[in-house]
Amino acid sequence: MARVAVVLVVLSLIAAACSKPKKQAKTSSGPTTTNLNQLVTPTSLAPATTAVTTPGGKPKATAKGGTTGATAATSPAAPVGDQAQALRVGLKVFPVTTQRRQPYYLGVGDKTIKLVFSTDKAVCGVNALTALQAAGGALPSGDRFTRPFPTTSDQVEADSREAISFVVKYFNEHGFDTAKYLPHIRPLMGNDPANQIFGRHFEFQMIDGGSFQCPDKTTAAAKEAAETDKAFSVFTNLLDADVGYNMASALSAEPSSARPLMFGTEWLPDSIYNRFAPFVWTPWATGSTVVSQWATYVCTKLRGQNASRSPDATLKLQKRVFGLVHPNLKEVNDLAAEFKTDLTRACGGTNPVVKEISYSPDIKAAQTDATNAVVQLKAAGVTSVLRLTDLLFPLFYDIAAQAQGYNPEWIDSSFGLMDVSAIQRIYPKLETAGDFGVSNLGIPGWASPAASRTPPETRSTSTTRTTWFRRRTASPATRRATPA
Template identity: 30%
Template sequence: MTATSTGSGGTGPKRPADRLILRGYGPLAALIVVLLLLTMLVPSRPKDDELTQFTDNTGFSAPETTTGQPGAPVGTTPTGTAPLDTGAPAAPGVTPAKGGKPVTTNSAVGAAPATNCSGGAKQDGNTAYSPACVAWAGGDNGGATARGVTKDTITVTFRDIGNPLGDSDSELAKTAEEKGIIASPEATERTRAALLEYFNRTFQLYGRKVKIETYKGRGDAIKELGGTGQESANADALKVGQEIKAFADMTAISQPYLDALVRQKVVAFGGLHLPASYYSARAPYAWGQLVDCTALLDSAVDLLTKRLPPSGNANRAGSAALRQKPRKYGLVIPDDAVYAQCIKEAGPKLAAAGITITKEIRYSLEIAKLQQETPNMAAQLKGAGVTTVLLVTDPILPFFLSGSATQQDFWPEWFVTGTVLTDADVAGQFYDQDQWQNAYGQSYLSDIRQGKASESYRAYKAIRPQDEPTLTRDLDYYSLLMLFIGLQGAGPNLNPQTFQRGMFAYPGASGPLGHWSWGPNDYTAIDDAREIYYDRRALSAFNNQPGRYISVSGERRYRGSWPAKDPGAPVPTAAAP
């Protein structure tokens, strides 16, 4: 890699897309904060004509799943309907039920036996990710086995840091509502409460129920995502740990807040592609919904080597001239020690593939500077003869960089590694479309169109059949599902250590969000990715707006290693000579 450069310098003329962000970077940053809250994003727009897969006589039936080894596709079969026995090990003090029948054991002493599980041999017939059905005879569950745990309840917090979009009547808020990525606080709370009730009814918590406490935080999401705001994050974590005395928090998206919660020994869900070593060093408290950057970059380098290799010309570039030139790679990453560690770990694999980084640019995570710095970044990349830009960035940087590239008449191949929702349709729709039609890469998000057949929709309607959930319900649904898998696996003696044991005991399963598993050195949920390109004209399944990342191989997803054969994604017409 070459010596690091930091983008700086002048500004270019405004382009029409700037109207989308009103007065500069701020509103877009706010919108992206909302996007970041959708860390478990799957298409969820209700449509009557969408695929319905679950039709057995219980009302629920998970699709057949297949689990592949690294390098093999793993995913959901489109037509399977038989419920499966996942073979999950029993939690301490309990026994897996046979066909949903209650089973008592000598170590599970209690009054009433468990009821039949909704999925037969599976605890929850609604989800492909269900662990095995577990029965508990009742009795003494140990009571207050950890902070935030009593014999009856498990306290979990959600941090409310206000609406980053500001006034609900603002142009940006209206735009976000049109795109389906915000909901009123009342609707959000109603949806979350219904999903919580569903999980409390369905999963085995050994006499306890989860209760959610939503508190008003002092933190600033935009500052924290930029690497600052630690003092306020510390104050919020102190409130969670010492005042509310919660067992877990579900909103640790920023690293400052996640770090602060870990220091308080609160089980925390969040983090944006932190290294595997980060989570391991903070075990058993830190968990992530998004894949760690160690696995992400291993996968990205393998795909880059096989689809955009150094031996070929840049045939996916946006200009006819660049398409005739041998590939030269540029890398754009945040100037941050955590992400630098990820790149360092990926270095040997890049070198082994014969990939040399001609120009590396590290940029400040201070959002206010991006609009001023990206013209110079584009100029540096162009001046170095880069044909292929590797993006390991936040979702805001490509908005400014793609526009600056157009201003500089620079039309490279854009390689999307799938970091922090840069691979989400809604983010891609904000980028310069003439540039982004050349984007190619990988995504750990899902492209399955489910609508009313989605797990989250069915779970909500099981509790509240009379009204509709929010379109953003999947954030809460999949985060809570992760939590309840660990709580059930922990057994009656719940504490952070047994929670980790329960997560590690989960055997893994494939479903709408790809393959899930946890284990030593793996504290994040999604294991596999899909190969994608961006189609500016295709309608997104999320908001029905133009601009969508298309899966090259349908529903197939891969873990760690990609097929050598190129599936042949279409190449758009060059936008420039």
């Protein structure tokens, strides 16, 4: 749900550039016209004013002589983060579009912006949720912070629809808040509380785009979203990164003049984003960014040290020997190749991985493949396994490793959501006792509870924020982040 929220913030800004203007403002020196939006900006807002929305939702003119716009129907929101820095950045953001002009871009109407969300409603192929439960995954129970994890596909679909509707509703009601730090953009958004996204509001519908197990279904859904639904943007489930790639690939077959934007891909190599640009977006770091930073971390902080995070008393006294596991999918194989190149460069010309295993994405073969993979990792003397995996298959690896008395270090990154504590809690406690790695998320709640407990070899000195994390079992109320 949080990731959908981030994407909608981006969408609210992109929508400003979809009215096909007669001319564009110069972004180097700021707006070139006094009336920044002849159609959206209400007449009550003086042309020379810069409107800024207060946390309570009231647009206020900051220039002298300006008038106060209408009160937005939003609830007060407490400021979060460095407000001054946010404003400093916002002052450097200028509009590209300053006027409305038809024809609007696909999915954009006079008052609406149409979004399509793709889910695996009918569950094509093997039900991943059922497989997770059958393998012994520890699905979270409800507490005062969360409801119980859904156990059926109907519950998953209902939860997805509810989450999407709440997020869309929130941004429709808080569009002015998103522009609070964008004084050059805020006047373009008008003062209509029912249409806070540049005089428009989001509408959404859901389609069944399947999962990575049925690419033909995803292709059909892409065609439907573009040609029938005429969506401004298509979203896919961020828990299934492969369906995101398949959707992006299918949408790329549509004419560029009638192609929806696409959000939902994660961790793809930069080469793929370059190929699909400017239509395909990710809300987080690209796969190339993740593995580049990960490689630097491995080579500067872990290589040459003992496997101190292993719960095995024997392994933790041995020098680290690295293995790499990842699914046998083209986009992930490409990223794994990038990772090995990055490792070779960061490690002074030598790739430290002694054993690489590319496993089948077929869930039906997961248990057998995991058992064989663990045998190979043990035989190669691997003490530390680099996991470039999705969130489901590590469960099978953990179970197979535990059955064979193999307790290595499992080293993760943001790839596959493996840096999220809720995901780590699915796996067996013994195997995840030594989980650690780096994160690009920057989300508090699962970092080391005290800096003094952070092993020296895992503290990052990178100028890019890199967080050391371990499996945490405390409630969200008691967890706190500590800089790595």
